[in-house]
Amino acid sequence: MGAQFQHDHIVHFYHLHALDWVDVVNALKADPKKTAALADSVSNAPWGGAAYYKQVAQRLQTFVDSGQLGPFTNGYWGHSAYKLPPEANLMAAAHYIEALRLQAKTARMHAVFGAKNPHLQSLAIGGVTCVKDLNPDRIAEFMYLWKESQDFIEKVYIPDLLAVASFYKDWGAIGGTSNFLAWGEFPVTDKEPDSLLMPRGVIMKRNLQGVKMAQQQQVTEHVARSWYDGSKDRHPFKGETKPEHGDYNTNKKYSWLKAPRYDGEPCEVGPLARVLVAYAKGDKATQTVVNKTLADLGIPVTALFSTLGRTAARGLETVVIGQAMEGWINELVGNLKKGNDKTYTPWKMKDGMGYGLNDVPRGSLGHWVQIEKGKIKNYQYVVPSTWNLGPRDAKGKMGPVEESLIGTPIADPKRPLEVLRTVHSFDPCIACAVHVIDPDSNQVYKVRVT
Amino acid sequence: MEKEKDFYQRLSEHGVSRRDFMKFCTTLTATMGLSATWVPKVAEVFAAPMQRPPVIWLHFAECTGCSEGVLRTMYPWIDTLVLEIISMEYHETVMAAAGHQAEDALAAAVKKYQGKYICVVEGAVATKYNGAYGKIGGRTFLEIANDVCKKAAATIAIGACATFGGVQAAAPNPGGYKGVGEAIGIKTVNIAGCPPNPINFVGTVVNYLLLGKLPELDSLGRPLFAYGKTVHDQCPRRSHFENGEFVTEFGSEEAKLGYCLYEMGCKGPSTYNNCPIAKFNDGTSFPIEAGHPCIGCSEPDFWDKMSPFFEST
Numbered sequence: 001m002g003a004q005f006q007h008d009h010i011v012h013f014y015h016l017h018a019l020d021w022v023d024v025v026n027a028l029k030a031d032p033k034k035t036a037a038l039a040d041s042v043s044n045a046p047w048g049g050a051a052y053y054k055q056v057a058q059r060l061q062t063f064v065d066s067g068q069l070g071p072f073t074n075g076y077w078g079h080s081a082y083k084l085p086p087e088a089n090l091m092a093a094a095h096y097i098e099a100l101r102l103q104a105k106t107a108r109m110h111a112v113f114g115a116k117n118p119h120l121q122s123l124a125i126g127g128v129t130c131v132k133d134l135n136p137d138r139i140a141e142f143m144y145l146w147k148e149s150q151d152f153i154e155k156v157y158i159p160d161l162l163a164v165a166s167f168y169k170d171w172g173a174i175g176g177t178s179n180f181l182a183w184g185e186f187p188v189t190d191k192e193p194d195s196l197l198m199p200r201g202v203i204m205k206r207n208l209q210g211v212k213m214a215q216q217q218q219v220t221e222h223v224a225r226s227w228y229d230g231s232k233d234r235h236p237f238k239g240e241t242k243p244e245h246g247d248y249n250t251n252k253k254y255s256w257l258k259a260p261r262y263d264g265e266p267c268e269v270g271p272l273a274r275v276l277v278a279y280a281k282g283d284k285a286t287q288t289v290v291n292k293t294l295a296d297l298g299i300p301v302t303a304l305f306s307t308l309g310r311t312a313a314r315g316l317e318t319v320v321i322g323q324a325m326e327g328w329i330n331e332l333v334g335n336l337k338k339g340n341d342k343t344y345t346p347w348k349m350k351d352g353m354g355y356g357l358n359d360v361p362r363g364s365l366g367h368w369v370q371i372e373k374g375k376i377k378n379y380q381y382v383v384p385s386t387w388n389l390g391p392r393d394a395k396g397k398m399g400p401v402e403e404s405l406i407g408t409p410i411a412d413p414k415r416p417l418e419v420l421r422t423v424h425s426f427d428p429c430i431a432c433a434v435h436v437i438d439p440d441s442n443q444v445y446k447v448r449v450t
Numbered sequence: 451m452e453k454e455k456d457f458y459q460r461l462s463e464h465g466v467s468r469r470d471f472m473k474f475c476t477t478l479t480a481t482m483g484l485s486a487t488w489v490p491k492v493a494e495v496f497a498a499p500m501q502r503p504p505v506i507w508l509h510f511a512e513c514t515g516c517s518e519g520v521l522r523t524m525y526p527w528i529d530t531l532v533l534e535i536i537s538m539e540y541h542e543t544v545m546a547a548a549g550h551q552a553e554d555a556l557a558a559a560v561k562k563y564q565g566k567y568i569c570v571v572e573g574a575v576a577t578k579y580n581g582a583y584g585k586i587g588g589r590t591f592l593e594i595a596n597d598v599c600k601k602a603a604a605t606i607a608i609g610a611c612a613t614f615g616g617v618q619a620a621a622p623n624p625g626g627y628k629g630v631g632e633a634i635g636i637k638t639v640n641i642a643g644c645p646p647n648p649i650n651f652v653g654t655v656v657n658y659l660l661l662g663k664l665p666e667l668d669s670l671g672r673p674l675f676a677y678g679k680t681v682h683d684q685c686p687r688r689s690h691f692e693n694g695e696f697v698t699e700f701g702s703e704e705a706k707l708g709y710c711l712y713e714m715g716c717k718g719p720s721t722y723n724n725c726p727i728a729k730f731n732d733g734t735s736f737p738i739e740a741g742h743p744c745i746g747c748s749e750p751d752f753w754d755k756m757s758p759f760f761e762s763t
Contacts, residue, residue: 019546068537075546115740116730118515122740129741344701
């Protein structure tokens with residue numbers, strides 16, 4: 001799980017989000033010497049120097065000159081909302097490529113004990129199957145990959161994040177939401193939720209002092225605006241999923257997603273929710289990295305409730321979780337030294353009901369199951385992207401992403417790069433549609449975001 | 451020769467020696483089932499053609515795990531694949547453009563390269579209710595597939611969903627999901643698996659660039675170089691099967707000894723794939739090596755036909 005967070009967050013920042021902030025075409029105007037100087041001043045990357053940045057620039061130039069822009073076709077290059085100087089753009093473009101290679105190694109951590117990534121295959125109900133891999137060779141292989149990944153996170157990812165953020169401080173007041181939910185993750189002992197590294201909790205109306213323990217009984221899902229039969233919201237134990245497809249009508253039903261609510265309220269889930277809950281509950285490691293970042297950028301705590309805060313929180317929790325992983329591996333080594341290599345507990349399927357609450361890289365994930373005569377009778381899960389991107393509920397309350405987009409300043413409604421910044425900052429797992437309305441002319445622009 | 455010189459210069463700029471590169475070509479050539487005499491020719495494919503072959507990658511009903519898998523390719527590195535070998539004209543997950551700008555790029559690429567591009571499809575196509583279960587930008591998956599796949603030089607279906615329908619096609623299949631070939635009535639190259647090993651995808655693309663044609667396929671459209679033998683026939687635990695040495699509980703002494711997983715439900719005997727030889731993530735491991743039975747993910751309808759996964763049949 002720790003490796004999953006490291007991998008997902010690196011790929012999200014560099015490959016699914018960075019180009020919302022970084023103009024790669026503008027990078028061609030950069031002076032390699034100045035870029036090298038900039039890179040030396042902000043990060044401690046294992047590569048760099050004027051010759052290195054000259055080669056990267058040449059590679060990009062060759063690519064652009066080929067006339068085949070591939071995945072960069074129709075990007076928003078030259079848009080007035082891009083604020084980085086050419087040198088910062090070149091540095092970020094170089095790190096985009098380095099991160100592509102690094103992430104393949106980070107993903108290998110999963111394969112060491114999990115057979116392959118994606119879709120690891122060593123989990124079985126009752127434990128894991130990889131007892132044969134609990135040997136010094138495999139553990140060393142894992143540690144080597146962990147170290148390389150964590151070095152990248154601390155020496156490149158975080159410095160890049162801060163460098164880019166310093167040009168976009170105004171985004172500390174754009175794209176925020178109100179309520180936050182984290183089921184939490186990484187139990188340090190068998191006691192859950194008490195011992196979670198990323199704690200469980202819920203924050204309403206941005207009140208960090210009022211953080212409360214989150215309870216699964218408070219969750220319901222609405223289908224009033226979703227293409228499912230029914231109109232009443234239901235707790236997942238009583239959940240139904242009966243498709244009823246109709247036309248796309250934003251006044252009636254318009255989404256395959258249900259609308260999850262906590263105590264009747266929409267909640268943002270994901271890195272920002274986890275970091276806010278940990279911060280509010282006084283977690284030392286989280287408070288240290290968050291306070292240092294706020295001080296470095298010279299922005300107040302309230303700036304966390306924003307697109308900038310969300311993107312920063314993702315990086316910061318990667319540091320905290322990555323650091324904790326070393327301890328977990330040492331614990332495993334300690335157990336093996338004592339001869340404890342127990343990896344599995346036999347079990348028998350029982351009838352009844354149960355739930356499981358976790359946090360995965362994108363946010364809070366809950367499973368609710370009912371088993372009858374040894375078979376699943378009903379199974380409902382409430383996943384991060386339905387929390388964040390679900391439609392309105394029976395009372396017309398907006399979901400977090402919809403709420404976050406209101407008031408976003410947009411320089412060019414036909415090229416709404418600014419909308420992408422906020423939508424992508426949630427790391428959505430779905431495609432969605434956004435309508436941009438110009439308050440002066442009431443002109444409506446439909447924008448699809450993928 | 452000039453081209454080759456340039457190429458090795460660029461490689462060294464990336465910190466890749468000529469020796470490393472030839473080693474990679476040898477691995478890839480062997481995976482493709484070609485003899486060693488092909489190694490220099492495989493190397494030539496990577497010597498950056500002036501016009502990179504256009505690829506249009508479509509996403510339908512899927513989890514993007516196959517894209518993620520290809521993102522992990524180290525033979526060649528993904529940045530080399532995307533920047534120097536092929537031209538990825540459209541891929542929703544990695545492209546910088548979104549919404550209208552992305553859809554415009556798709557339309558432009560289909561028009562410009564009609565009959566010349568390789569279409570890669572990830573995900574199943576909903577066929578019930580005229581395809582209403584899956585739409586992108588107002589068009590159903592069915593409409594998009596009919597438009598884009600039929601104008602391609604060839605369509606490669608990647609993963610269990612695009613090849614045979616995948617998890618959404620499992621009973622009772624509420625959306626009428628099908629693999630793309632069946633949904634629109636075309637022949638596809640099927641890179642089966644959930645997800646497939648990216649080396650089998652890259653091998654197929656290189657085969658196409660090298661020989662100008664698609665690799666030899668089995669009756670299910672799968673390249674024989676990767677799917678010609680069963681997992682069981684290539685399994686490093688095979689001798690334990692022959693000796694009757696089986697694991698009957700995870701975490702047991704037998705599991706620590708790496709005995710055969712047949713009694714735990716392993717579907718290796720009826721699954722065609724090269725997992726034990728190619729392995730995943732730079733040759734790190736594969737399910738049986740991690741002590742988990744094969745679940746038959748490269749076979750049609752494996753969710754229905756291969757389950758229960760943990761019981762021998």
